[in-house]
Amino acid sequence: MTSPDQLKTQLRRELRERRRALDPARQQGAARAAALALPALPDWDRIARIALYLPADGEVDTRDIAHLCRATGRTLYLPRVGARGELHFALWREGVPLHSNRYGIPEPPPSAPRGDTATLDLVLLPLVGWDRRGNRLGMGGGYYDRALAGPRPGLLVGLAHGVQEVERLPAQAWDVRLDYVLTEQGLHRCGD
Numbered sequence: 001m002t003s004p005d006q007l008k009t010q011l012r013r014e015l016r017e018r019r020r021a022l023d024p025a026r027q028q029g030a031a032r033a034a035a036l037a038l039p040a041l042p043d044w045d046r047i048a049r050i051a052l053y054l055p056a057d058g059e060v061d062t063r064d065i066a067h068l069c070r071a072t073g074r075t076l077y078l079p080r081v082g083a084r085g086e087l088h089f090a091l092w093r094e095g096v097p098l099h100s101n102r103y104g105i106p107e108p109p110p111s112a113p114r115g116d117t118a119t120l121d122l123v124l125l126p127l128v129g130w131d132r133r134g135n136r137l138g139m140g141g142g143y144y145d146r147a148l149a150g151p152r153p154g155l156l157v158g159l160a161h162g163v164q165e166v167e168r169l170p171a172q173a174w175d176v177r178l179d180y181v182l183t184e185q186g187l188h189r190c191g192d
């Protein structure tokens, strides 16, 4: 028997390899397509507070999205790993120097105020894997699952490459479901 944890570990390895193997042209295409498709979200015009991430390990690059959001007056947040190993969203002020976290990923400095997760209009999550029902596979730390276990932000949208789709991911009790997945093929609305 393979447990959901074992299955996830195996899938994670495979899908992270696939993600890292994408050439720069595919990566750039995915980033551009994501930025173009984002405004197709319902209520985009009312979305003001957005958490995104800075890419690592072949994740979809969010620079175009960050640029678009800033140019249209949105307030941006980035995930920050706290002292107790919890993830929260910290204000990302333009031009403020970022610090490297324990994984080498840049995050806002300790002085940057925390955003209340429930008041975020949109959280863009980096995905290792995804399925059409909105189940997601992350890096395995459970960071996003724990951060989003309480009152939910307005919309949860995963960013991924098409090659990271799997038929069906094992869902566990704590897994947080996505509303949409955004890939180079456009916006996928999740549902059963």
Ligand SMILES: Nc1nc2c(c(=O)[nH]1)N(C=O)[C@@H](CNc1ccc(C(=O)N[C@@H](CCC(=O)O)C(=O)O)cc1)CN2
Residues within 6 Å of the ligand: 053, 054, 055, 056, 059, 079, 080, 081, 087, 102, 103, 105, 126, 138, 139, 140, 141, 142, 143, 144
């Ligand atoms: N871009 C980005 N930022 C993010 C996340 C993410 O998935 N992507 N996170 C979402 O959770 C948090 C960090 N979580 C992470 C969890 C594991 C690893 C990782 O690379 N682990 C390595 C080995 C561990 C180590 O270096 O100590 C590995 O599994 O190979 C990275 C980030 C916060 N920021």
Ligand SMILES: Nc1ncnc2c1ncn2[C@@H]1O[C@H](COP(=O)(O)OP(=O)(O)OP(=O)(O)O)[C@@H](O)[C@H]1O
Residues within 6 Å of the ligand: 008, 136, 137, 138, 139, 140, 141, 142, 143, 144, 145, 146, 149, 172, 174, 175
């Ligand atoms: N809401 C929660 N409360 C307590 N522990 C949790 C919660 N969510 C996840 N965890 C723990 O985190 C571990 C990793 O979870 P999982 O394999 O679903 O990670 P992931 O979704 O890939 O990671 P991430 O959420 O960082 O992207 C689980 O083994 C679980 O014990």
